[in-house]
């Protein structure tokens with residue numbers, strides 16, 4: 001069974017991960033644990049329950065904010081005039097041999113679920129992502145991510161009114 005776990009260097013083999021994108025490999029190999037400890041970003045890995053050392057994919061999340069003017073006009077409705085709190089999907093990657101089998105989509109679903117869960121503790125209006133390149137932006141657009149006003153590679157997904165629980 002596939003599970004998403006918080007990155008733990010004692011269990012997960014970071015060095016063995018290769019998604020074909022050097023900057024995303026390097027982040028997991030060298031920085032993710034350090035950033036996690038420092039509260040800069042959390043990293044979550046996708047593994048097979050019975051072989052947790054092999055990282056099949058990962059994502060990193062951090063708190064961020066987005067200026068109201070970056071949102072499409074229709075998405076500004078009823079928002080206050082100050083920056084909007086968002087979660088930044090700082091990185092998302094799937095191991096080379098596993099790409100194209102739906103794991104990227106599963107990881108993205110897990111990110112959205114986690115962000116909706118966070119909303120019981122902290123305002124998180126949308127999920128923000130900086131796509132590495134146009135191919136990656138195409139992947140995110142499939143799932144409803146919209147371009148920000150300033151940059152076609154910076155996209156956001158409004159999280160709607162779900163997941164807030166009853167006040």
Ligand SMILES: CC(C)(COP(=O)(O)OP(=O)(O)OC[C@H]1O[C@@H](n2cnc3c(N)ncnc32)[C@H](O)[C@@H]1OP(=O)(O)O)[C@@H](O)C(=O)NCCC(=O)NCCS
Pocket residue numbers: 019020021024091092093094095098099100101102103104105106130131132133135136138139142
């Ligand atoms: C981009 C990435 C995360 C997608 O993960 P994946 O497991 O290969 O994707 P999935 O199998 O879940 O694909 C889901 C859908 O997106 C499509 N898709 C996958 N990669 C895509 C891409 N680069 N561009 C456009 N569409 C893509 C698939 O065709 C699939 O659609 P389908 O169900 O109609 O066939 C993965 O390929 C990867 O890690 N690439 C290298 C690193 C990278 O570029 N990361 C993005 C950083 S911003």
